[in-house]
Amino acid sequence: MSDVVNAVRAAMPAVRIDLEALVRIPAVAFEGLDHEPVRRGADAVQRLLTDAGASETRQIRHGEGQPSVYAHFPAPAGQPTVLLYAHQDVQPVGDLARWDQPDPFEVVERNGRLYGRGVADDKAGVMAHIAALRAYGGKPPVGVKLFIEGEEEFGSPTLEALLREHRETLSADVVVIADSTNWRTEVPALTTTLRGVINVYVEVATATGAVHSGIFGGPVPDALTALARLMATLHDDAGDVAVAGLVTGRGSDLDYDEASLREEAGMLEGTEFIGTGRLTERMWSKPTATVLGIDCPGAAEAANALQPTARAKVSFRLAPGDSAANAVKAVSAHFEANAPWGARVTVTPEGGAGDPSAIDSTGPAFDAARAAFAEAWDGTAPVEIGIGGSIPMIATFQELFPEAAILVTGVEDQYSNPHGPNESLDLGMFERVCVAEALLLAKLAN
Template structure:
């Protein structure tokens, strides 16, 4: 084995201990929650990078957002610089009853996997960067900059502004974004397409005030029924998105096993897939429309009244090749054109818009990445995959650093269940990811 591989293996016990300590910090950046743990997480990450030998570290913020950690390991003479990205904030735990452990912020090992909120998404991404730096004793063969974000799971509302405000500070020849997944635990992957995202509030209004459902029901419509009819127009009978103007991309060469996907998604018996085309096409290169929530009286406390207005939050994932601005116009036009019974329809975007992206995975940096993955996975070459989720700042990196190679990697696999209960990390695969990143830094040197 190479010296790099042996150095990573020697560092892994400490890396795992620090990963478990990082998971204990409930860094959730959502509104209405205590954000002190997010700041504690940033402090913990900064300490790890300082201990790894950073020549400089600081915390950056923009527009009142959560802190991101920046650190710098200067490049040896004539060597390129690599920017490593990950995020230390996590999703809320959701329903505790669905977790198989008492405390989701305490790591539990079972059957070769570590379980806990954020253990995969994305604190293992943070620690993969740390592991690679420790393998070189804090003196990597190329320059390294790190940007560890603190509000990714909340939608990164201030990250684009932070990157633009620090464009020179973050400049690099290669950008490694460790926030994606692998095709299988035994098959590594480079992510080359990601969907964009727009979230909107759709409100329908029909009456000035609520009125008696018996006295006026019949000729007078209610807003909840109107809203239900409106959001139902987002799909055709097959389940494909029916919003005119949204882009669909070409079919992907890979495909999922249907039974495996049913199991991974937790579909109930008898539930059908929706849409047409390959499963990877539906997941990676076609748009989606999802009702995330509805503002309405709860069933138990509702009165016998026609509701005057109702609002839904709807999320659209956008296929590579689309534009978030263009898609927002198409979505607004669709809802306005399909307003039932003359309802007043208002469409309001929530937060920023996330453009989709496609990455041309050719050139020396991608060759180095493929070689590093193959070595870490004992000869198994990485495949190129798409992701149904969104990382909008990749498009920002593409715009600001057009000459940089952008490598999207990750520590997750088909069983990691990020954002859901019992989030987990495959221990053996995590070792391979750490090894691949250290090998990549070594192979990028000139």
Template sequence: MSDLRSAVEAVLPGVRADLERLVRIPSVAFPGFDHSHVRRSAEAVAELLRGAGLPDVTIVSTNAPDGTPGQPAVIGRRPAPEGAPTVLLYAHHDVQPAGKPSEWEQDDPFEIVERDGRLYGRGAADDKAGVMAHVAALRAFGDDLPVGVTVFVEGEEEYGSASLEKLIEEHKEELAADVIVIADSGNWDIGHPALTTSLRGLVNAYVEVRTATHAVHSGMFGGTVPDALTVLCRVLAGLHDENGDVAIPELIRSEASPLDYPEDRLRAEAGMLDGVEFIGTGRLVERMWTKPTATVLGIDAPGAQESANALQPYARAKVSIRIAPGENDMQAFEYLRKHLLAQNAWGAEVTVSLDQGGLPCVIDATGPSYDAARDAFAEAWDGVRPVDIGVGGSIPFIATFQEMFPEAAVLVTGVEDPDARAHGPNESLHLGEFARVCLAEAYLLRNLAPKN
């Protein structure tokens, strides 16, 4: 299909220019940010879908379960030719906060900079390139799409997709499809594509410690009165055993795929300092994909620079655990709560409250749709067939799609590579891999069409 390859190559310059324009919109859905930019981003996506030939494009939103307004999403549709399946193409247009500008190697994280074949900027990979991969495939076909297409671009994925389930319920008929492509993951390596077949779930919780009604002099009362920050440190230290494995015995652990993750590659990709050891036991892919993890995300306490010589009466931490496929997030929270309360020292008042949870997922990647995807990837990567990988991160709404559309084949793909640094400073997109992703999606739509 040299004509299709040529068509994709022809649209890529325009796709890149539109990606750069999209990245310049700081569409952060977190509280405290200007959400008018999220609306502006949704409007830009809607225009891109109309320009790519979708006749039915709308911006939609709904309230989260707690009544707070959700962020705008975009739905674009083109009906299927007679006898052809419908493919739902998912991505999200919101992005993570940029963090400290000083940690970026460019003046503005929301400006695109090209270096050594990569485009740097917040959202360049996660997930505005996912949006543009869908646009590239649509532009390549023009009016000759061989399947029905629905594009669904969400606006609050990075902030937990609180309103997504209700949004899907309200638009279930419009979003119904035979195949669902989730463009929000990544590939095994540069030059080696992958299909994601398992993702861990997520439980975030707050741990609060109180020991007194007010702060007191650390010299006058130290040695008799426990301070809340020390108690909190002891509680948090109980999250891991001496090997660095999560010390909550009830949590599920399982085996991962037989892929080998070389230690030197992982060290380089994670930016580990010399002498720092890996934590945990078992194969590296199991530690990252199919075993639970525990992370202290942040602590509320006096900063070191401004701290006084006082015993603190109150301290709080945010804890995150990633849960293995097969685990239930609410049950995992109860295991976490019970475990943290058991670490209490000296009778302090300790409470553990849920922030958010998200289900893990496992995908049975067998059947004609998955065969079509693997063939498309192999063709786009010049004969390199994709591997099935797990992902240590979480995309809880995949379980929602599986529940609401049980007959649909769910394909989890994406544009990221091991050095994309999504969510961190200097996030970037590898241009060569992005071109292959766009080509693979066009081939996939072709492969899903009925054979004449």
């Protein structure tokens, strides 16, 4: 095992160079943007896997979806096969003014962290897989298949069809999904629960057209005020979601330090937490309701008129034990039952819904993972955590590969800020993640 650890550490300078080269490729798969960088990113990953010694590499896609990269390292006789997942596409950069560097796709190092869009989510996940393979000179002690996706941040619209199409090719005894986080830089974690997600559009209509707010205001309701009242019904006075029928899952024994959460979330002084129960329970095992946006006249250009229609996009995170189908029914019933002043309410679900996941963390593969992480973190055993965000494809992996042990790992920590400005990766922790994955392959063989 010490030889494996030394081999990973020796490989880290080259791993970092290749990670920075991947970050420079602005692989954003969102509609309306140039997708050439996504294809270029897939080409770069394929070259890295070919150079790592894969017996086969190719790109696969479904319909008009973005390409994913598949690679295969055959299993030695009698050894299991492990499927390693990560994604090379990234989120848009958002407001450039909020970044501390002029180009978010150029990597900058500050205080032991690398900064850049995608450096943690999830290009470091890609490179952690490659680092483990390089430690074995391209001949790992178990069979290894890699599936590097190209549209995860866009909601994986073609992933399920792609997985079904290549189900036999991708079949494995263990699946390692490197797209999550650790509890702290100094405390590793295995993710065992993830919330699901649905988004819906809610339109409120009160009239056939806009009318003068002075002449008709008073008896005639306007749609924007009605919409505001409807959105206010989503939470009770304590801040818990008040939609009947949404599930609350089992809480965790872990809890967050309040001061740390305030700092990490950037909460303004005086702002209160909402909801009840442990902070981890509110983030991992309870539903949420968030108004993402409202279609209405902007304040500066608004006429002095009663609005006839108004529309909001609302996102719900779903606790483990719930389902997207159940949530759509519950949410639709809630909005229709709480329509103010007889306003006409129409609820339209958006595509890309995902079911929550709960993973059974017992068995030899999880024992091997715990041992590998503890060794990589110098004796600190991993904790089991939930994730408030959603990775819907994990439920798809559970359905398609029911006999496989699914390990959800990751390279992020509490300061990585994925999806936000100044996304970053802790270099010391990244090395530990790479060491842990190399050790995991050895322990799965044993």
